[in-house]
Amino acid sequence: MKTGWIGLFFVFVLSFGAEAVQTSDPDIRLLNNRFRIDPTIAQVAFIIYREKSTQPVVLVQPDGTKLYEWDHPDNVSWHQEDAMDIISIDNPMPGPWQAIGKISTENKIRILSALTMKVDTFPARLYEDEIVKFTAQLMQEGKPLLLRDFLDRVELKVTFTEFIADENDLPNNLRPQEKALGLFIDNGTGLDEHPGDGIFTVELPIDVAPGKYRVRVTSGNGVFFRSLEEEVLVYPMPLMTTFTQSRKKALSHNLLLESDSASIKAGSLALHAQYTGPNGKISIYEGAAKGKSYALNVPIDNFDEPGRHKWFARLYGTDKQTGRPLVFSMPEQTFAVADFEAIEQANKDREAREAERKRLEDEKEAARKKESDRKTAIVTIISGNVTLLFLAFLTWFILRTLKEKKRQKENEEEAGLNAPPPETEKKK
Numbered sequence: 001m002k003t004g005w006i007g008l009f010f011v012f013v014l015s016f017g018a019e020a021v022q023t024s025d026p027d028i029r030l031l032n033n034r035f036r037i038d039p040t041i042a043q044v045a046f047i048i049y050r051e052k053s054t055q056p057v058v059l060v061q062p063d064g065t066k067l068y069e070w071d072h073p074d075n076v077s078w079h080q081e082d083a084m085d086i087i088s089i090d091n092p093m094p095g096p097w098q099a100i101g102k103i104s105t106e107n108k109i110r111i112l113s114a115l116t117m118k119v120d121t122f123p124a125r126l127y128e129d130e131i132v133k134f135t136a137q138l139m140q141e142g143k144p145l146l147l148r149d150f151l152d153r154v155e156l157k158v159t160f161t162e163f164i165a166d167e168n169d170l171p172n173n174l175r176p177q178e179k180a181l182g183l184f185i186d187n188g189t190g191l192d193e194h195p196g197d198g199i200f201t202v203e204l205p206i207d208v209a210p211g212k213y214r215v216r217v218t219s220g221n222g223v224f225f226r227s228l229e230e231e232v233l234v235y236p237m238p239l240m241t242t243f244t245q246s247r248k249k250a251l252s253h254n255l256l257l258e259s260d261s262a263s264i265k266a267g268s269l270a271l272h273a274q275y276t277g278p279n280g281k282i283s284i285y286e287g288a289a290k291g292k293s294y295a296l297n298v299p300i301d302n303f304d305e306p307g308r309h310k311w312f313a314r315l316y317g318t319d320k321q322t323g324r325p326l327v328f329s330m331p332e333q334t335f336a337v338a339d340f341e342a343i344e345q346a347n348k349d350r351e352a353r354e355a356e357r358k359r360l361e362d363e364k365e366a367a368r369k370k371e372s373d374r375k376t377a378i379v380t381i382i383s384g385n386v387t388l389l390f391l392a393f394l395t396w397f398i399l400r401t402l403k404e405k406k407r408q409k410e411n412e413e414e415a416g417l418n419a420p421p422p423e424t425e426k427k428k
Contacts, residue, residue, distance in 0.1 A: 035098075036096050037097060038094065039094035046086075059087065076089050076090075125235055126235065128209065129207070129330075130206045131327045146197075156184040159178040159181065159215070162211060181205060213232055238263035252300055255271070255273060255299075266294055268318035269288065269295070269317050271286060272284070272316075276311070279307075310332055313329075
């Protein structure tokens with residue numbers, strides 16, 4: 001069996017700031033994986049190291065009842081890893097306990113007393129979109145607890161829940177839902193100053209609407225059972241930014257930061273902005289208010305580089321009532337810069353296409369007119385010829401009719417001259 005060590009007992013306090021009494025020595029060596037829990041212990045947590053990829057241990061209570069990772073009462077919490085079990089028990093049964101599993105006989109128990117959690121107090125006034133540095137520590141007898149095997153697995157988080165006075169009287173589906181805003185870290189990144197110093201730090205964004213909230217600092221993974229609750233007020237953001245994009249190549253863009261004179265101390269404004277161009281180039285712009293000004297104007301270079309640009313900013317000020325330094329984070333925003341040369345060329349191409357289209361339309365119109373004129377001429381010629389033919393025929397017909405009438409008249413006259421005289425004339 002691989003050499004390892006079994007865990008560490010920690011006596012926890014059920015209420016914030018209280019102490020638990022224990023009379024055991026600081027270090028107790030195991031005998032056949034057995035150990036004893038004192039009757040004065042109200043809560044205990046311990047770590048059991050075992051061989052990798054082995055089954056979780058089985059805990060045997062003084063009355064012979066077994067506790068399993070998959071089967072245990074509500075007062076037991078079990079955090080399992082590949083080669084470790086972290087087990088927390090409220091009101092453990094006093095007497096001899098035994099751990100069964102592939103663990104080492106060289107393990108020993110360290111019992112800790114007076115374990116408390118120290119947490120920063122929230123400011124009296126919080127602001128929407130503000131970023132707050134917030135810390136928490138596990139303390140043992142007034143000193144920071146630095147046991148990394150335990151601290152590395154403590155997951156503290158901050159949640160905000162909208163405050164409703166009679167929340168318990170509401171049905172579950174109508175109660176406000178908590179919103180997790182940040183996790184504590186102790187790795188020296190972000191706002192955490194030193195890795196592994198036992199001080200957990202959270203860069204807490206106040207990403208909620210103005211109003212009254214219940215704030216809770218709790219453990220989310222079941223290793224450390226503690227909760228701190230506080231009521232806070234979130235006020236509207238007292239700063240406003242306005243970005244004005246230049247429409248001319250020779251003029252800079254402009255970023256204006258203004259503050260609420262009732263909330264922000266005069267002359268305390270500062271700004272740090274980061275701009276990223278379409279090619280990924282990053283430019284930094286900073287500025288601070290002069291004198292007792294409540295506004296700050298920062299010109300931004302106009303690189304005249306076509307494409308989409310991005311920027312975000314951190315804003316700084318001082319609370320007028322408390323003197324507390326304030327930090328706000330602006331979400332990333334974008335704006336586009338047009339390619340004027342491309343636009344000008346596109347306009348020229350469009351005008352050329354329009355002129356060509358008009359030329360083709362004019363040619364088609366001229367061809368249509370020419371064809372129409374040709375058809376009109378043909379119709380006119382045909383109509384004229386038909387008219388001439390009709391007139392010629394009509395003239396011929398009239399002349400023929402007149403000629404016929406004339407001939408008929410001549411015939412009648414000639415017949416009259418050759419006819420015999422009437423009978424009456426002969427009798428005379």
